Amino acid sequence: MFMGEYLHTIDGKGRLIVPARFREALGERFIATKGLDHCLFVYPLDEWKVLEEKLRALPFTQPEARAFVRFFFSGATECELDKQGRILLPANLREYAQLDKDAVLVGVSSRVEIWSQALWANYSRQAEDAYASAAESLVNLGI
Template sequence: MFLGTHTPRLDEKGRLILPARFREELSGGLVLTRGQERCIYVFSMNEFEKVHEQMRAAPISSRQARDYNRVFLSGASDEVPDKQGRITIPPVLRAYAGVDRDLAVIGAGNRAEIWAADAWDSYLQEQETAFSETDEDVFPGIT
């Protein structure tokens, strides 16, 4: 499970050193792809296969499902971390997420997310009020 917030920097070659806490789960390979809210999703290979199976279950007759699949999968890149735990973020994903040098890598349960640090700060500031006001209807049993 991916948890926490980490603030690594991208090097001049577009490489990111994965947070130490994430390396074991991602050591066998991972998939980077476009995430919602203009971040980059990071899935372990196993988790990506589960997500892909769920996507395949959507009817091909659904235009929204076809559109989502195209955007999600066309930006996907499979990577294997090097011995230092580094991965390269492809230019198309860096541009999509507005990622430059300063990053926020957050744990989101079944995936990690890579954000431009300023975009993450803005998003978090906007969402913290809504978070504190979330009621039980959204997450039954969580108080």
């Protein structure tokens, strides 16, 4: 399980250090793709396969499903850690997530999210304001 929040710097070649705790759970190879809210989603291969099966089951005749699957998979790339525990983030993913120098890696249960520090700060402020009402809604769902 992934949890926690870590601030790291992206070097001039587009490499990002992955926290040791995340490296253990991700394994040597994993998948990064365009996520929601302009962050990147990073999945261990076993989680990716489960998600892939679910997405493949969506009806391709529905435009929304087709668009989501197309966008999600077109941004996906297999990543591998180097000897220093870094990954190379492709330019298209860095551009999508507005990643320049400072990145925040966030553990979100079954995945890691990679955010630009500025976008994460903005998102966190908004999420903090909605946290109490979200908790009330979750109680109504039995959580």
